[in-house]
Amino acid sequence: MKNKRGWFAFPYVIWMALFVVIPIVIMAVYAFTAADPATGATQPTLGNFTGMGLYLSVFLRSFWLALLATLVCLLIGYPVSYWMAKEGPRFQRLAMALIMLPMWMNFLLRTYSWMSILENNGLLNQLFQNIGVIDLYNRIAPFFVDLHNVFARYFGGVETSFVPIYHFQMIGTPGAVVLGMVYNYLPFMILPIYSVIVKLDNSLIEAARDLGADGVRVFRRVIFPLSLPGILSGVTMVFVPSVSTFAISNLLGGGNQMMLGDLIELQFLGGAYNPHLGAAISMVMMVIVVVCMVVMNHFGEGEEQAVML
Amino acid sequence: MSKELIRLRDCVMSYGDEVVLDHINLYINDKEFLTLLGPSGCGKTTTLRIIGGFLSPTAGDVLFDGVRINHVPPHQRTVNTVFQRYALFPHLNVFENVAFGLRIPKADGSGRKVKVSEQEIHQRVMEMLEVVNLKGFEKRPVSALSGGQQQRVAIARALVNRPRVLLLDEPLGALDMRLRKDMQNELKRIQQEMEITFIYVTHDQEEALAMSDTVVVMDGGRIQQIGTPEDIYNEPKNAFVADFIGESNIIDGIMRADGVVEIFNRRFQCLDKGFAKDEPVDVVIRPEDVDIVDENAGQLRGTVTSVTFKGVHYDTIVDFYGFKWLIQTTDYCPVDSRIGIKIDPDGIHVMKKSAYSGMFGDYSSYSEEYEELDVVEPDGEDGEESDSREGGHEE
Structure with missing residues (x-):
């Protein structure tokens, strides 16, 4: 028997058609066409894709930084989730509120705040200045430069001279971009892992201990394998927005760390105006992300079923 | 071992x-x-x-x-x-x-x-x-x-x-x-x-x-x-154990002498010894240890209030002087008939009074106990029983 209330989904079907399917079709049309610079007429072409090799470095950087951000999120997020899940309900509510709180603030505002912290004369550098960390660096670093020069003299290499610094260069580095992404997307790692661990049947842990497993073994052989579905969905939820991020890399990368999102933005709103190329890049990125997700979900399928039990 | x-x-x-x-x-x-x-x-x-x-x-x-x-x-x-x-x-x-x-x-x-x-x-x-x-x-x-x-x-x-x-x-x-x-x-x-x-x-x-x-x-x-x-089962120490293990009728009694216990002002032979004279005690009588006899030949006389067929035996509830007993018997006694009972000395077990005395052993609430077990309850006589029966039919 068909679901009687199926027509309730009707508005959503229209929504999907209007705002998901049709846009993708439009995007595909754009991606496989190009405008003739002379006449402005559009013609079908594969040129948008064949010429994409130019942007290989942007692709590589995007995936590399997104991977780093995901890894850092996992390394921070898993212990936090585990710890939260093992504490009492009052602590859990408090921790949850603290994790959610930054998400209620505007995304740009959060990123601008990080800018003012990481800038060359930002909060962090001022702090380093005031507590003497920069002076300390200027005193210690010459020694290492000398050491380097000695090696260079005897084993061959380029001698350098020491230039005193007035601030640490943080903004504009890949590290700053990764930091921005971790800060913004960490909750998406914590929440799914936490919700899996908190639902873990305590009698499974007792059973493992009863069978002779000490704390480390209980974690390795029971808790971790059973929290894999949470890890998989956390990784997906951090990696996908990280790959396509644009404002973070623009603001914290200081223009040196262009990622795919920035490149696409440039094609639509920036000076490089070329929506056909922008659409093509978007499509390639989408395909890569979809492939990644399919592979990961396939990898985690067995575990998913296990948790249904 | x-x-x-x-x-x-x-x-x-x-x-x-x-x-x-x-x-x-x-x-x-x-x-x-x-x-x-x-x-x-x-x-x-x-x-x-x-x-x-x-x-x-x-x-x-x-x-x-x-x-x-x-x-x-x-x-x-x-x-x-x-x-x-x-x-x-x-x-x-x-x-x-x-x-x-x-x-x-x-x-x-x-x-x-x-x-x-x-x-x-x-x-x-x-x-x-x-x-x-x-x-x-x-x-x-x-x-x-x-x-x-x-x-x-x-x-x-x-x-x-x-x-x-x-x-x-x-x-x-x-x-x-x-x-x-x-x-x-x-x-x-x-x-x-x-x-x-x-x-x-x-x-x-x-x-x-x-x-x-x-x-x-x-x-x-x-x-x-x-x-x-x-x-x-045979020698429960107190009313709780007697009630929890198997079915039992638990009645107030008085130990008149070694081997003699008084229930409902009648003396019964039993095997228990070592109680003080006239000590109040709890008496356990298992439902299967009671023999039904002719009213005039019985040590106690009562009225049957309900009968349930259980396969091997009938669960018969008998009212003795306002106290309801459960008796398991292969003899069918119709509701409202007057019967007498006999109990052999080894069918009587005497226990010291405990904190549990008076809490168990009366089968007035019999039908409700059975309702919990999802068994069709016997014909009742009070309002509560008929209520629950109607509830059962609706399902």
Whole structure:
């Protein structure tokens, strides 16, 4: 028997058609066409894709930084989730509120705040200045430069001279971009892992201990394998927005760390105006992300079923 | 069967003001099948968890083979547990569930950690799966097993480690009637084959009587009686035990002399001795120990208020002077007929008065008890009974 209330989904079907399917079709049309610079007429072409090799470095950087951000999120997020899940309900509510709180603030505002912290004369550098960390660096670093020069003299290499610094260069580095992404997307790692661990049947842990497993073994052989579905969905939820991020890399990368999102933005709103190329890049990125997700979900399928039990 | 293996000495368990176990003293012999029996909240599971190492008593000692083990964690005890809802590892198949404990290196006599070889693991797991009749299931995911099969995996997973003691926490609770009976026999067989100590927790008195060497009846965090199933049934120590184990009529009586007890102002011969003269006592009369005779030939006379056919016998409720008795008899006595009863001296059991006196043993509320068991109740006479009957028809 068909679901009687199926027509309730009707508005959503229209929504999907209007705002998901049709846009993708439009995007595909754009991606496989190009405008003739002379006449402005559009013609079908594969040129948008064949010429994409130019942007290989942007692709590589995007995936590399997104991977780093995901890894850092996992390394921070898993212990936090585990710890939260093992504490009492009052602590859990408090921790949850603290994790959610930054998400209620505007995304740009959060990123601008990080800018003012990481800038060359930002909060962090001022702090380093005031507590003497920069002076300390200027005193210690010459020694290492000398050491380097000695090696260079005897084993061959380029001698350098020491230039005193007035601030640490943080903004504009890949590290700053990764930091921005971790800060913004960490909750998406914590929440799914936490919700899996908190639902873990305590009698499974007792059973493992009863069978002779000490704390480390209980974690390795029971808790971790059973929290894999949470890890998989956390990784997906951090990696996908990280790959396509644009404002973070623009603001914290200081223009040196262009990622795919920035490149696409440039094609639509920036000076490089070329929506056909922008659409093509978007499509390639989408395909890569979809492939990644399919592979990961396939990898985690067995575990998913296990948790249904 | 005689060597003492585990002893609980004055064990107290309390959470703040709430006392869950109140000075439990208990010893458990090697290779014994001992059952902790009682209603929910009586402390039986807490006792089991103390022996398993998941709880440490607030006061008192736990001794294993004469060594105090109060704070030895579960993974260092030679005790394994079958959990109430099995607690099988959902990410492992049947074989790996059973092999879980074997894959963990254990300290041998000299304290070195020894790994069991893959070959030995395979052999022992397969042997154990054969013991629990699950041969051929080793590759299945545990989620594909029925309740009874999951139960067997849980038992195999615990036994494969060759524990000195197996703890079972209401292991048959989730199974249907037929399967329960089969598993009871199976468990008893396994216990005898493997020659290890079983400590079994249940609230099902039939299960306890059928399987155990020793039954420990608990209520309110205290041990009410320890004994063989026969002792517990035939010689209950107080009204609680008499009521909890089987059906019983518990009547106020007065001990007039050794072997003479007075109920409803009539004297009965009994076998009990050693009470003070004229001491008030509780008298237990099991429903099957009452003979129905002609009204004039009876020691007591009453009116039948309800009859239920139970297959082997009729459950007949008889009103004696306002106190309702349950009598199990193969003679059919119609409702409202007047009957007499006779009780042989060995059918009467006299108990000291206790805190439980007067709480149990009257069958006025008989129909409601049966309603809980989903059995069609006998014809009632008061309003409550007919209400519940109508409710039953609506379903």
